[in-house]
Amino acid sequence: MSYAYSEKYILVLSHDEVVHLKCSMLNKMPGLGFDKFANLKVGYAFMMGHAGKKLLFMGQEFAQLREWSEERELDWFLLAEAEHRQMQSWVRDLLHLYRRNRAMYEMDDSWEGFEWINADDGNRSIFSFVRHSRGKKKNLLFVCNFTPMPRDDYRVGVPRKKQYKLIMNSDDEKYGGKGEARPVIYKAVKQECDGRPFSFAYKLPPYGVAIFEF
Template identity: 70%
Template sequence: MIAEESTAWPMVTGPAENGGLNFSYKWNMGWMHDFLDYMKLDPYFRKGNHNKMTFAMSYNSSERYILVLSHDEVVHLKCSMLNKMPGLEDEKFKNLMVGYAFMLGHQGKKLLFMGQDFGQSREWSEERELDWYLLEDPRHKHLQDFVKALLHLYKKNPCMYENDHDWGGFEWINANDADRSIFSFVRKSKDGKNNLLFVCNFTPVAREDYRVGVPKASTYKLVLNSDDAAFGGSGEKRPASIKAEHSECDGREYSIAYPLPGYGVAVFSYK
């Protein structure tokens, strides 16, 4: 039982015997509005709105949330997800890719309305089918393939869903890199043996000298790279795994270096 509820009424998903409403999940409308406000911005102005992407984690444990991008957001002149994005056409697709990666990595269950996975151009209407012909355009197919890869990553790795509602399953590496509009965080498994490190760059500026702090001295295997040719990227060859160096970064004793492309997403697994 899911509550489509947008107020601050407490304990919507709390047990009835403790005064809660006993819903299974609650839509996180606050996250949705903050996320969309941020994503609509020209990348130049995102650094001044960095907190919109981090704020939801400050109250994430108060309910069992679902992160929603529903039909309500792609009707009534609000534009499709693709056309909410800033920039020229190619940039819109890259913005969506990094946005969806951040969404899938963030704590909370997920809801993405149909058609937004492949970049539906027109607003949704109950009077017609989705514009499936768009998949003949490689950009739409690449976006769909990227979302598919994210979903496979989600399904394959329990750290993405088994501990969604407290800090035991999530840790910021750097939540404050506003000047570069880069977010880095870890999704942690309950047994600590299967974890994922996410790095998301929300500007078109490539960071060839990028370095990110890591939780421990380990080998970090690249499991998702948005710059892969399969997703319309450059296809530049990148190391399949990177061994952490004893070099302080982000307040961590160990770190890895990784050339981060503009609008780049890199996901690493480690044990």
């Protein structure tokens, strides 16, 4: 992010990333089965939430298993399996989130549009940041857990003493998660965390991402 605002840029996961023995996006992920799908969902959310434009090559939105080849069609038959339909739904809803929220795009090339909450939690591999809209009236908080360890009481610092509404959760059953019930509204309290005067606690699932609106 040190030079991100000196130019306009795009994060490209093009055909060149999923050919020539580089593996599909799903098979780049560590682990087996559920872990691969869950990890990829976190990765896509981090990509979508990060500043800058995005490009995701066809087939990766439903977690194609094989590398891409110009000699055959995409493996559409995979959509007969729940895991691939759930990944497709996750990417679809991330795209809808992007289109509906100006915070996701209108200040991509400005320091005012992106705020790290915690970029230094390397020991736990949990990263959090805020995307601000112009005027900071409608903003999004992303909390991403890149490990298989659940964090039952993860406290995240926030910039304002407001209510934070959970609008997307990768652990939702419709996305292939465990579907554990969680509150929708979280009230920030005056408790210092991540260098901010306010914070709230959230039950962060393994390989999970939560997106809050405030």
